[in-house]
Amino acid sequence: MTFSETTNQSVRQLHKLIDTVDDIIIGKKDVTRLTIVAMLAGGHVLFEDIPGVGKTLLIRTIAKCLEADFARIQFTPDLIPSDIIGFSVPTGEGAVFNFRKGPIFNQLLLADEINRTSPRTQAAMLEAMSEKQVTIDGNTYSLPEPFFVLATQNPIEYEGTYPLPEAQLDRFLFQLSLGYPDNDQEVLMLASPDQLKSVDKLDPVMSLDDFLSLKDEVEKVHVEERLLHYIVSLASLTRNHPSVRLGISPRGNQYCLSAAKAHALIDGRDYVTPTDILTVLKPVYRHRLLFENTLTKDEVDTFIDDLTKDLIVPTVRGKRRWD
Numbered sequence: 303m304t305f306s307e308t309t310n311q312s313v314r315q316l317h318k319l320i321d322t323v324d325d326i327i328i329g330k331k332d333v334t335r336l337t338i339v340a341m342l343a344g345g346h347v348l349f350e351d352i353p354g355v356g357k358t359l360l361i362r363t364i365a366k367c368l369e370a371d372f373a374r375i376q377f378t379p380d381l382i383p384s385d386i387i388g389f390s391v392p393t394g395e396g397a398v399f400n401f402r403k404g405p406i407f408n409q410l411l412l413a414d415e416i417n418r419t420s421p422r423t424q425a426a427m428l429e430a431m432s433e434k435q436v437t438i439d440g441n442t443y444s445l446p447e448p449f450f451v452l453a454t455q456n457p458i459e460y461e462g463t464y465p466l467p468e469a470q471l472d473r474f475l476f477q478l479s480l481g482y483p484d485n486d487q488e489v490l491m492l493a494s495p496d497q498l499k500s501v502d503k504l505d506p507v508m509s510l511d512d513f514l515s516l517k518d519e520v521e522k523v524h525v526e527e528r529l530l531h532y533i534v535s536l537a538s539l540t541r542n543h544p545s546v547r548l549g550i551s552p553r554g555n556q557y558c559l560s561a562a563k564a565h566a567l568i569d570g571r572d573y574v575t576p577t578d579i580l581t582v583l584k585p586v587y588r589h590r591l592l593f594e595n596t597l598t599k600d601e602v603d604t605f606i607d608d609l610t611k612d613l614i615v616p617t618v619r620g621k622r623r624w625d
Contacts, residue, residue: 305519305572312516313570315508319367322507326363326500327356329487330480334360335568336585337452337478341513342520342564345475345557346431346451348416348466348589350599355480358412361452362501365410368513369506371446373408377419383426387436401438406430409446409510413453417463424470427451431473448514468548468592475557476585479599516567523563524573528616533558533579539609540591548592558586576615583610 305313320338324331337360340347349357358374365372375386388404405411406427416424430436434445453474456463483491494500533555541549550558561582566574584606591602 305570309516309519310570312508312512313567315512316516316568319364319507322367322504323360323363327360327480328490328494329483330356330360333478333480334364336476336582337361337364339561339564339568339582340475341448341450342517342567343475343557343560344448344517345560346453346473348471348474348477349452349454349479350456350477351454351479351481352456355482357452357454357480358414359501360480361410361412363504366501366504367507368410368510370409370448370510372410372412373405374412374414375405376414377416377423379419381419381423383423384438386423386426387430387438390439399439401441401443403443406436407443407445409448409450411449411451413451415456416453417455417466419464421464421467424464424466427453428470428473431470448510448517471589472551472553474589475561476582477589478585520560520563520567522572523566525559525563526574526616529562529574529576529579530559532576532613532616533562535613536583536609539612540587545594545605546591547594548590550587550590554586554590558582561586580610580615 316338320331320334323334327334337347341364351357362372364370375381384404386404386406388402388407390399390401392398393400413427416427426436430445430449431451434447434449435442436445437443451474455466482488537550537555537558540546543549558579562574562578565578565581566572569578584603587606588599588602591605593602593605597605
């Protein structure tokens with residue numbers, strides 16, 4: 303299978319989109335790329351980050367490049383579910399009610415500081431993220447397509463936070479972090495014109511229709527059976543490791559596969575390689591693994607690196623040429 307010229311053109315537009323975002327969010331191209339991978343795979347992203355590193359700017363820039371609807375919800379302790387999904391109001395005509403949509407009815411949604419609100423309000427996001435719909439007063443409403451949540455959470459040691467339950471964490475395809483820029487990157491940021499004004503002046507880079515077409519192409523990317531066994535074997539190591547209390551779920555494996563396919567497509571390939579899997583492994587695994595003892599992010603990443611050393615990476619066979 304090879305991509306059509308239309309698909310190849312859309313992939314080139316996608317690279318232009320990533321470059322455009324990198325002009326605004328300086329020095330974080332790898333994070334932008336993985337965010338786009340998640341969107342192509344139909345997943346959501348959780349950022350555990352300090353304030354002020356550009357998360358809002360990142361998703362605003364992506365939304366502008368795709369000419370997509372964008373909304374931001376600031377999660378606070380007094381936020382209630384209806385503030386997110388909406389509510390029914392009486393029309394004055396007997397028992398007839400109208401539904402007023404909440405900000406969740408946008409294509410790109412920034413859920414800022416999601417762990418500052420109560421578990422009850424956090425749970426309001428669960429159905430939306432997993433089924434792309436919300437239910438209120440017995441009625442179900444579909445969310446727009448695409449529907450992508452980029453949520454941020456404060457480090458768990460911050461006061462006034464409510465840890466996200468495992469079921470909610472599992473709905474995020476990736477956990478990423480922008481982190482501080484290095485000194486040279488920060489100098490460039492200071493020397494740049496106002497970034498918000500730069501975003502407002504951006505022209506769309508590709509249409510939503512083209513982006514949705516690429517999402518369809520992700521499903522067609524070929525994966526050899528040996529690589530499916532490789533994904534399952536890596537997850538199995540986490541489930542049987544003495545230091546791990548909760549290993550990678552079957553949903554985690556599905557997300558790993560979808561992300562690897564999307565990564566291959568962005569690289570212009572119609573087949574997955576071990577490199578695709580290894581590239582997406584850490585952001586897929588980080589927030590899903592629960593350990594007997596508390597580990598730092600760097601320690602979790604080291605643990606994942608060690609897992610990959612315990613398995614032989616599948617080698618080239620037949621007509622496929624792997625990187």
